[in-house]
Amino acid sequence: MYDVIVIGGGPAGLSAALVFGRQRRRVLLVDGGSVRNEPADAMHMYLSRDGFPPARLLALGRDEIAAYPSVEIRPGVVVAARGASEDFTVELADGAVEKARRLVLATGQVDEPYADVPGLAERFGRSVFHCPFCHGWETSGQTLAVVTTVPQEAMLALYVADRFSDDVVLCTHGPREIPAEIAAKLTARGVEVRSAPITAVTGEAGALRLEFADGGTLDREAIYHRAPTRQHSGLAAQLGCEILDDGTVRVNELQETTVPGVAAAGDTAKLPAVPDAATLVSLGAADGVRAALWMEGDLFRADLAAAP
Numbered sequence: 411m412y413d414v415i416v417i418g419g420g421p422a423g424l425s426a427a428l429v430f431g432r433q434r435r436r437v438l439l440v441d442g443g444s445v446r447n448e449p450a451d452a453m454h455m456y457l458s459r460d461g462f463p464p465a466r467l468l469a470l471g472r473d474e475i476a477a478y479p480s481v482e483i484r485p486g487v488v489v490a491a492r493g494a495s496e497d498f499t500v501e502l503a504d505g506a507v508e509k510a511r512r513l514v515l516a517t518g519q520v521d522e523p524y525a526d527v528p529g530l531a532e533r534f535g536r537s538v539f540h541c542p543f544c545h546g547w548e549t550s551g552q553t554l555a556v557v558t559t560v561p562q563e564a565m566l567a568l569y570v571a572d573r574f575s576d577d578v579v580l581c582t583h584g585p586r587e588i589p590a591e592i593a594a595k596l597t598a599r600g601v602e603v604r605s606a607p608i609t610a611v612t613g614e615a616g617a618l619r620l621e622f623a624d625g626g627t628l629d630r631e632a633i634y635h636r637a638p639t640r641q642h643s644g645l646a647a648q649l650g651c652e653i654l655d656d657g658t659v660r661v662n663e664l665q666e667t668t669v670p671g672v673a674a675a676g677d678t679a680k681l682p683a684v685p686d687a688a689t690l691v692s693l694g695a696a697d698g699v700r701a702a703l704w705m706e707g708d709l710f711r712a713d714l715a716a717a718p
């Protein structure tokens with residue numbers, strides 16, 4: 411019986427494991443090994459590591475955790491989880507079955523770039539960017555396209571036109587009803603709107619080409635595309651945790667889910683009052699620390715209560 415099984419070894423899960431390791435808790439961290447920003451060469455906005463390769467950050471984290479012998483990091487995928495506080499059972503894809511008193515879910519999200527735009531997914535994270543906070547600075551002064559079928563997300567085109575570039579084209583991949591107020595602002599900002607379906611994205615960073623069904627082409631240095639996302643795992647739902655409308659796991663300020671003994675941290679989790687999941691490496695790491703900190707107190711109180 412482990413004290414805690416942490417599921418997911420991105421910034422959130424590793425941070426939780428580090429806290430537990432330092433408190434000499436017996437922890438198993440199971441990680442499927444495909445973090446959300448894997449395709450990106452560099453991550454930004456992590457103080458002291460701005461521009462650092464994401465994989466190196468995780469490797470450094472795992473090395474640090476290795477100093478704490480009560481933590482085991484195991485590659486693998488958890489396929490099922492059940493039970494209640496003090497007695498959870500998880501099953502791994504390789505058939506292993508493990509038990510723990512508490513669970514931390516840090517399984518993240520998966521981005522799904524439009525499958526009907528050939529070339530978009532292959533470039534996601536390298537020359538097709540989802541977030542102007544993560545990559546905006548690097549695209550300063552570049553010719554940009556914003557690809558979205560969601561009329562409200564025309565706001566992203568306005569945002570990058572305001573912050574980073576005078577040359578932004580909004581590509582809606584088919585005719586869309588853009589709200590009049592946003593359409594007026596696009597015109598005022600000089601953001602062209604192309605509604606023809608995109609048939610291909612070719613080229614590399616700095617020299618991308620969008621091809622359209624009407625025969626037109628558009629050469630751009632970078633593309634923004636806020637891809638639809640889904641949860642990386644369905645374990646929270648399996649355990650009976652409340653899931654919010656956007657698919658994230660409901661947590662409180664202590665990162666506790668609605669199921670006692672189960673915490674959630676990082677991209678997978680959200681406070682209901684927050685309008686949009688703020689999904690960043692630093693915030694995931696902070697969530698992981700917070701989840702472990704409060705869960706450690708909970709374990710200690712349970713230990714005291716059980717002591718003679």
Ligand SMILES: Cc1cc2nc3c(=O)[nH]c(=O)nc-3n(C[C@H](O)[C@H](O)[C@H](O)COP(=O)(O)OP(=O)(O)OC[C@H]3O[C@@H](n4cnc5c(N)ncnc54)[C@H](O)[C@@H]3O)c2cc1C
Pocket residue numbers: 417418419420421422423440441442443444445446447448449450452453454455456486487488489516517518519521534535536540544545642643645675676677678689690691692694
């Ligand atoms: C292209 C791109 C670029 C980004 N750039 C930045 C940036 O510059 N700066 C920034 O702050 N943020 C950036 N982000 C956001 C950042 O990647 C996430 O906020 C961060 O990775 C969240 O950490 P996490 O630990 O919650 O999840 P993740 O890092 O996604 O880690 C989740 C882990 O859980 C594992 N897992 C999932 N299900 C299971 C299971 N059932 N069993 C076992 N393991 C499982 C996964 O394999 C993965 O290893 C970027 C995102 C994208 C898509």
